[in-house]
Amino acid sequence: MTVNRVYLDGNATTPLRPEAKAAMAAALDVVGNPSSVHAEGRAARGLLEQARTDVAAMVGAAPRDVVFTSGGTEANMLALMPELRTSAEPVERLLLSSIEHASVLSGGRFPPDRVGQIRVTTDGVLDLDHLRALLADGGPALVSVMLANNETGALQPIREVAEIVHQAGGVLHVDAIQALSKIQFGIKQLGADLVSLSAHKIGGPKGVGALVLSPKLAGLEPVLRGGGQELGRRGGTENLVGIAGFGAAAAAALPALADDMARIEGLRTRLEAGLRHISAGEGVIVCAGVPRLPNTTLFAVLGLRAETAVIGFDLAGIAVSSGSACSSGKVLPSHVLEAMGFGPELARSAIRISLGWWSSESDIDRCLEAWIKLTGNLAKRDRETVLERF
Structure with missing residues (x-):
């Protein structure tokens, strides 16, 4: 980061965590291909399997059930396919929540006419009754629900979702990319059959991810076919340098997780108190009333254009977001807020502030100082009618 x-x-x-950077630098000097049987190949394989063990430990999985990919999007694509099964009957359709990441909303390898959306409440939480109704109306389904929303931070009731899905003979995929290293969870604890992860959300490098499988899962077919790498589940020579960084980031994050969660949540509480005070009741903190990630604040003020605020913060030396940063730099109305029932004007006004292990009290002070200056330049509008709903 710039000074x-x-x-x-x-x-x-x-x-990038220092541990990940060091592991990647060391991996650059490893000559062998992990699939080769000579000493150089075995050295590369050792790095690969150590990283697999470290990533598996973060989600309570067996190392052999971790499939490395080029990132979270590929992990989601690998997971979202017909014919998956945990029982005799394979899935025939895909049900996903209306607030999923774009890579899930695309439907993966399912035809569009076999994809349905599950509603969420105005609190950004999955409508379980709607899920039950959809599962009752058709054949076995693959259900995809994110553990934590990348914009609001809202946590989904995944354990309840898993029970409902499995009772209906379905399979559950959980995009846990945003939750990894921010809250404690395990694949067995969640009851999930597939879990997607990404390295760059936890201090690892960009361009590396993983799909974690339940031992009960069958029917997975690779997207990339080739030399049978990753136990035949993802062809192509593994990105050893990136994977080594992923493993090192996981190994560094896991023992510090509980302390990081408590400290970061304290910073967020201070941040949100300051935002409310400065905005004098004119703003809304989205999903403040439901369980959410300890690091995430989505703050909306009607009449404020998100792109204007993001630029204003940037000029003040502060990097924030208007929501998801996975749309090639586009600043668009939040589909998450629209799905929750927010009007388009408020959906275009949301600013996301997301903290991490590197965040400090002085960072919060700088952010609030910038917000004071920004709000002093905002045109005032009547916001009461819109905000009353929330």
Whole structure:
């Protein structure tokens, strides 16, 4: 990061952890291909399997059930396919929540006419009754629900979702990319059959991810076919340098997780108190009344254009986001807020501030100082009618 800048966009990506950087530098000197049987190949395989063990430990999985990919999007694509099964009957359709990441909303390898959306409440939480109704109306389904929303931070009731899905003979995929290293969870605890992860959300490098499988899952077919790498589940020579960084980031994040969660949540509480005070009742903190990630604040003020605020913060030396940062730099109305029932004007006004292990009290001070200056330049509008709903 540039000196004197404050990085508050951790849900978009995180700074590279020193441990990950060191592991990647060491991996650059490893000559062998992990699939080769000679000494150089075995050395490369050792790095690969150590990283697999470290990533598996973060989610309580067996190392052999971790499939490395080029990132979270590929992990989601690998997971979203017909014919998956945990029982005799394979899935025939895909049900996904209306607030999923774009890579899930695309439907993966399912035809569009076999994809349905599950509603969420105005609190950004999955409508379980709607899920039950959809599962009752058709054949076995693959259900995809994110553990934590990347914009609001809202946590979904995944354990309840898993029970409902499995009772209906379905399979559950959980995009846990945003939750990894921010809250404690395990694949067995969630009851999930597939879990997607990404390295750059936890202090690892960009361009590396993983799909974690339940031992009960069958029917997975690779997207990339080739030399049978990753136990035949993802062809192509593994990105050893990136994977080594992923493993090192996981190994560094896991023992510090509980302390990081408590400290970061304290910073967020201070931040949100300041935002409310400065905005004098004119703003809304989205999903403040439901369980959410300890690092995430989505703050909306009607009449404020998100792109204007993001530029204003940037000029003040602070990096924040207007929501998801996965749309090639586009600043668009939040589909998450629209799905929750927010009007388009408020959906275009949301600013996401997301903290991490690198965040400090001085970062919060800088952010609030910038917000004071920004709000002093905002045109005042009547916001009461819109905000009453929330």
